[in-house]
Amino acid sequence: MNFYLVNVFTKNDKAGNQLAVVFPEKNLSDVHMQDIAKEFNFSETVFIDAYQNLRIFTPKSELPFAGHPSVGAASEMHLHWNEEIHLGGKVRLWAQGQLHL
DSSP: OEEEEEEESOSSTTSSEEEEEEEOSSOOOHHHHHHHHHHHOSSOEEEEOTTOEEEEEOSSOEESOOHHHHHHHHHHHHHHHTOOOOTTOEEEETTTEEEEO
16 A cells, blocks of 8 residues: 655645545555544545545544645645646545546
């Protein structure tokens, strides 16, 4: 399982809004994702599957949407898959449908 610790809304790696972005190699259960989010203990942890579906967890529950995790996830998707993320593109949030970038 690959994961990245990301600081969003900053140019300084010691500032901004922190989150973990996780690229699981296999499907994880809801309970397993929740346990991983508890272990990271950031305000949010994002899980991105091979189909670019995003799921966002706090240490206590899953969120239908959150701003800085979506921004951080889009940035890491670009780096992880070497793909350009264009404004006007879409990613899928599990609970909320598509997010327009």
